[in-house]
Amino acid sequence: MADPSTYRPRPGEVPDQPGVYRFRDPHGRVIYVGKAKSLRNRLNSYFQDITALHPRTQQMVTTAASVEWTVVGTEVESLALEYSWIKEFDPRFNVKYRDDKSYPFLAVTMGEEIPRVQVMRGAKRSGTRYFGPYSHAWAIRETVDQLLRVFPVRTCSPGVYRRAQSSGRPCLLGYIDKCSAPCVGRISPEDHRALAEEFCRFMDGETGPYLRRVEREMKAAAADQDYEAAARRRDDAAALRRVVEKNAVVLPDRTDADVFGLAADELEASVQVFHVRGGRIRGQRGWVVERVEALDEPGLVEHLLQQVYGDNPTTTVPREVLVPYLPTDPDGMAAWLTGLRGSKVSVRVPQRGDKKSLADTVRTNAVQSLSLHKTRRAGDLTSRSQALSELQDAVELTESPLRIECYDISHTQGSHQVGSMVVFEDGLPKKSEYRQFVVRGEAVEGTDRHMDDTAAMDEVLRRRFTRYVAERDAARAETARAGDGSPAVDDDGVPLRSGPVDPETGRARKFAYPPQLVVVDGGQPQVAAARRVLDDLGIDEVALIGLAKRLEEVWLPGEDFPVVLPRTSPALYLLQHLRDESHRFAISHHRSRRAKAMTRSVLDDVPGLGPTRQAALLKAFGSVKNIKAASVEQVAAVRGIGPRTAEAVLESLGTPVATDDDATDAGAAGPDSGTTEHLAS
Numbered sequence: 001m002a003d004p005s006t007y008r009p010r011p012g013e014v015p016d017q018p019g020v021y022r023f024r025d026p027h028g029r030v031i032y033v034g035k036a037k038s039l040r041n042r043l044n045s046y047f048q049d050i051t052a053l054h055p056r057t058q059q060m061v062t063t064a065a066s067v068e069w070t071v072v073g074t075e076v077e078s079l080a081l082e083y084s085w086i087k088e089f090d091p092r093f094n095v096k097y098r099d100d101k102s103y104p105f106l107a108v109t110m111g112e113e114i115p116r117v118q119v120m121r122g123a124k125r126s127g128t129r130y131f132g133p134y135s136h137a138w139a140i141r142e143t144v145d146q147l148l149r150v151f152p153v154r155t156c157s158p159g160v161y162r163r164a165q166s167s168g169r170p171c172l173l174g175y176i177d178k179c180s181a182p183c184v185g186r187i188s189p190e191d192h193r194a195l196a197e198e199f200c201r202f203m204d205g206e207t208g209p210y211l212r213r214v215e216r217e218m219k220a221a222a223a224d225q226d227y228e229a230a231a232r233r234r235d236d237a238a239a240l241r242r243v244v245e246k247n248a249v250v251l252p253d254r255t256d257a258d259v260f261g262l263a264a265d266e267l268e269a270s271v272q273v274f275h276v277r278g279g280r281i282r283g284q285r286g287w288v289v290e291r292v293e294a295l296d297e298p299g300l301v302e303h304l305l306q307q308v309y310g311d312n313p314t315t316t317v318p319r320e321v322l323v324p325y326l327p328t329d330p331d332g333m334a335a336w337l338t339g340l341r342g343s344k345v346s347v348r349v350p351q352r353g354d355k356k357s358l359a360d361t362v363r364t365n366a367v368q369s370l371s372l373h374k375t376r377r378a379g380d381l382t383s384r385s386q387a388l389s390e391l392q393d394a395v396e397l398t399e400s401p402l403r404i405e406c407y408d409i410s411h412t413q414g415s416h417q418v419g420s421m422v423v424f425e426d427g428l429p430k431k432s433e434y435r436q437f438v439v440r441g442e443a444v445e446g447t448d449r450h451m452d453d454t455a456a457m458d459e460v461l462r463r464r465f466t467r468y469v470a471e472r473d474a475a476r477a478e479t480a481r482a483g484d485g486s487p488a489v490d491d492d493g494v495p496l497r498s499g500p501v502d503p504e505t506g507r508a509r510k511f512a513y514p515p516q517l518v519v520v521d522g523g524q525p526q527v528a529a530a531r532r533v534l535d536d537l538g539i540d541e542v543a544l545i546g547l548a549k550r551l552e553e554v555w556l557p558g559e560d561f562p563v564v565l566p567r568t569s570p571a572l573y574l575l576q577h578l579r580d581e582s583h584r585f586a587i588s589h590h591r592s593r594r595a596k597a598m599t600r601s602v603l604d605d606v607p608g609l610g611p612t613r614q615a616a617l618l619k620a621f622g623s624v625k626n627i628k629a630a631s632v633e634q635v636a637a638v639r640g641i642g643p644r645t646a647e648a649v650l651e652s653l654g655t656p657v658a659t660d661d662d663a664t665d666a667g668a669a670g671p672d673s674g675t676t677e678h679l680a681s
Contacts, residue, residue: 004061008047014040019071020081022089023064030089032060035082037329039069055551060093075332076339083306094303106131106140108153108200113189114161114182115196117144117153130316131203146239148178150214151199154192155179202240211240255279257320259355260304261362262297263370264289265580270370271304272362277318286369302327305347309340317341322350322359384427387570391517394563394571395545395556401517402426406578407530408521409439409456410586417441419460420586423515424578436589437463454529457520461533468514469537514542521579523548523555523562531557547579606645606652613640617649628655 019039023032036042046053046061053061072078086094107120111127119140120130144155154161156171156179164170164183174181182192202210218233259274269289274281289300301323309317317340327333330347337345350356388400404424409417417439423430439456518534520526527546534542546555552572553562565572603614603624620638621627627635627649635646 004047004050004064007064007066009043009067014043014069015071016040017071018073018075018078019069020078020085021067021069022085022091023060023093024066024068025063026065030085030091031064032091032093033082033085033089035075035078037075039071043067043069056093063093075329076335079306079329079332079336080310083310086306087310104137104140106143106203108196110193110196110200114154114192117155117196117199129200131200145178147199147202148173149239150210150236151195151202152178152180153196153199154182156183211237214240255320256318257322257355258308258318259322259350259358259362260301260324261359261364261366262300262304262324263363263366264297264300265370265576268370268373269300270366270373272366272369273308274358274362275318276358284365286365288369288373297325298328301325302329302333305333305337309337317345319343319345321345321347322355323347324349324359324363383570384574387574388427390565390569390571391574394554394565395517395543397516397543399516401515401543403515404517404519404578405515406519406521406582407457407460408579408582408586409453409460410583410589417456418586418589419456420582420589421460421464422578422582422585424574427574429581434585435464436585453522454525457522457526458529458533461518461520461530462537465533465537465539465542469539472514514539517543517545519575519578519582520544520546521549521582522546523553527555527557547575549579552576603649603652606649608645609649613645616640624653628653 016038018035018037020033020035021039021043022030025031034042046057046067050058050061070081072081104119104121107118108129108131109116109118109125109127110129111125119137120128148155152173155173156164160171161183164174164181168184170179170181170184170186173179174184174186180187180192180195182189187195198210214233214237218230218237221227221230221233255276256278257276259276261272263270271287271289273285275284287304289304295303305321305323305327317337319341321337326349327347334345334347337347350359388402391397392400402425406422406424408420410420419437419439421435421437423433425433437460439459441455441459518530520530523546527544530544530546534540534544544557547553548555548562551562551564552567553564554575555562565575603609603617616638617627617635618624621630630650632643632646632650635641635649636643641649
């Protein structure tokens with residue numbers, strides 16, 4: 001590990017101008033590329049106190065052995081140079097975007113003498129018009145099949161085209177009028193190119209003129225009593241409408257925009273983009289981003305736009321680019337995109353209206369994509385087996401941890417503390433075994449604060465494993481109940497099952513299954529607290545680790561240094577899934593308790609009045625105000641409420657206890673008719 005001070009530039013060497021810089025490792029390989037408005041200020045930030053740097057930045061500067069820079073004239077030039085260097089050197093500490101699948105495009109090879117319509121994947125080629133991307137290749141083929149009725153453009157491969165030329169006979173599509181057959185001279189190359197250009201204009205969103213033209217031809221043929229031609233044009237118009245209807249109108253006509261959504265965690269981010277052309281969604285695309293670089297969301301967006309529009313020079317840059325966060329340098333990014341498009345491009349965050357709604361939809365897709373990416377890794381049998389095996393080796397277990405329990409604490413500034421226990425068996429969540437805990441610890445003496453996280457973790461684990469020890473001992477006692485050491489049997493002589501199943505009820509005991517591994521959310525303090533609990537209870541058959549969120553480090557009890565799993569390790573993904581699930585479960589419980597506390601009723605202060613009788617009172621009287629206006633007899637008449645409870649209710653509400661003679665008129669608030677005559681009868 002290198003000391004950054006050994007290669008720090010001397011004062012005054014770094015210019016105070018825009019530019020791009022590169023960090024190299026001892027072997028000369030470029031490991032990080034960045035840009036800056038002021039090279040001096042940016043590079044100085046890397047050589048401050050190393051403990052103040054982001055953990056990933058710490059790793060980068062200690063891996064590097066030298067730094068160099070290049071001055072440019074403008075920020076737009078620095079953006080372009082940074083992108084080109086990232087593509088050239090592929091630095092390990094820069095964000096890497098990898099497509100979560102190879103998306104197909106509808107392509108028209110306008111660079112050929114006889115343009116061809118086809119499905120294409122991979123890198124884009126110069127001279128080819130692209131439409132999409134589409135989710136599935138069959139969606140493109142359905143679209144092309146409909147459009148060939150009106151725009152019979154060539155779709156055959158070069159080999160088929162050459163054979164048709166040499167034989168003088170067109171292929172099947174030429175015989176059924178879904179190809180204009182330029183191979184046999186039915187149409188000239190110029191006219192075929194004009195046909196391909198019309199196809200492209202229709203795919204670009206200019207659908208109205210062609211629909212109107214086909215309908216005019218249909219009516220003209222019908223007026224001439226050429227009903228066969230009219231029927232063909234009618235079917236052509238229907239085919240065009242089906243193509244148009246498949247693309248939902250989401251924004252006003254003529255709106256061209258790319259709408260991006262982002263969902264991120266500590267290690268990865270999911271990006272989705274909807275391509276809107278002519279107000280319709282023409283395609284969707286997604287990436288999974290590995291956050292190897294210490295970037296916030298604006299930085300991620302900036303790198304995303306660089307790679308989306310810089311990867312393929314033929315990619316059409318729309319008039320609007322709608323993003324969830326403005327890039328770090330929005331003006332420079334807009335200027336760069338404007339240069340690629342050749343006309344003004346707007347980069348902004350939608351704030352209201354249809355565009356905001358669509359942006360929310362795209363973000364929802366990004367959230368789902370990230371969740372799916374993680375669950376696919378966790379759900380795959382091979383990956384799960386590999387994850388459990390790696391985890392066994394990493395924490396030095398004697399057997400694979402087939403049952404893992406993970407614990408987390410959630411609170412708001414110490415209030416409404418709750419704990420969660422989630423269970424994974426064979427690498428998959430077992431939600432029937434999840435448990436929630438309300439932390440009962442008293443406030444810290446002399447303050448209004450509750451226990452800290454380590455004390456709360458102590459309480460949660462102690463309660464869980466105290467129950468486990470009690471049920472384990474009870475099961476052992478049942479096994480020895482026969483008196484001679486042999487297993488106990490029922491009336492039919494069948495041995496009773498000891499352990500996790502209660503022989504009296506036949507049901508599984510709640511806490512009787514011990515885990516092979518306990519994971520706590522936190523570092524050394526949380527692990528130490530959990531270890532004390534297990535030691536106090538005499539439990540030595542359960543392994544224990546902690547997962548520290550800041551650096552995703554695995555802490556073992558009594559160790560001064562953590563275990564660092566590779567970022568692509570299936571074991572790390574499994575632990576992250578565990579931790580995220582326990583955090584989600586704890587947060588949902590905490591929010592529920594907090595919501596209940598915020599809606600606390602004055603009836604909660606009445607001794608002996610639980611939620612069921614509170615609900616009965618409110619149903620009978622309609623409101624607390626009506627209860628205060630009622631007499632003791634009226635309140636006591638509610639089912640489940642006796643005279644003594646009725647007096648306690650009214651006293652708690654500050655109402656003098658009244659009889660029927662002096663009760664105020666509560667209108668229709670009474671449980672039946674609300675009248676004293678009815679009660680007296």
